[in-house]
Amino acid sequence: MAKNGGRGRIRVFFAEVEGDDETIQEGLQAINVAANKIFQSTPTKIVKVLPASATPIDEDELLEELEDEDEALAPPNVAMNSKPKKSSYKPPIMSIVKDLNLRPEGELSFRDFYAQKKPNTQEQAVTVAVYYLRRVLELDKITPEHVFTCFKDVGRKTPKNMPQTVRDTAKNKGWVDTSERGNIKITNHGENMVDHDLPASNGKTDS
The missing domain is CATH 1.10.460.10 (Topoisomerase I, domain 2)
Incomplete structure (x- = not known):
């Protein structure tokens, strides 16, 4: 890194690693450690490692893809932020007893x-x-x-x-x-x- 008149410059070198899976994994870990030291003060971003032949993916597309995966892992029939249902109980409807005589002969009504x-x-x-x-x-x-x-x-x-x-x-x-x-x-x-x-x-x- 070089400074000139209050302005800075940074140059990032990418390494190419060849070998078996174990060698590649070790190389990726070493690159990851070095990158973390350089960008330790920068906000964390989601990184997805793609094969060399893969088409680069846009970051917004990547976030949407991860959100879709989260929804797929959610328990079925459970809605996010769903409110509890109100009770559907209703009092029984009363009816007049038509054969009830409340004015019996010879008795007080x-x-x-x-x-x-x-x-x-x-x-x-x-x-x-x-x-x-x-x-x-x-x-x-x-x-x-x-x-x-x-x-x-x-x-x-x-x-x-x-x-x-x-x-x-x-x-x-x-x-x-x-x-x-x-x-x-x-x-x-x-x-x-x-x-x-x-x-x-x-x-x-x-x-």
Whole structure:
């Protein structure tokens, strides 16, 4: 290397190596060591050794080729930077039980019973409905759709997921029993709440 007036010059010599594979490999290693000493301060670049008869490859083409190889090695059915899918669960669609008579002859209608008890919370309304269906109408099987029909009869806003609301009432309050699949039962605790705590004097009961 020679310097002249603040400018530099560098001359790179390429060596030609002949011999068997072992000799060529040793020669390439020696050239690599020498080149690293000269260009140790330069940014690292991708180098691909090609046979002497091969056509020189453009660097951009080489990068694209390496990227294609990386994609080929990626696990199948796995998208890069893919976002987790949102849950596709939708609450069941409730239907009115058409043969459910909520105005039985000789008995208090559900609408009048509901007006007497004045339930405030969804849990209270669920319990009042189950109580009426079990103790007044004496139904053997009560489903979430029966409770849904009761809500519709009195014009109460129905929850988005009626089965889950019934389960929450059983879990959080213990007023109903959902242990038997497809059949809701009133518990002793729930009967006491409807018989003695409703309507609540303060407008709400959590007992």
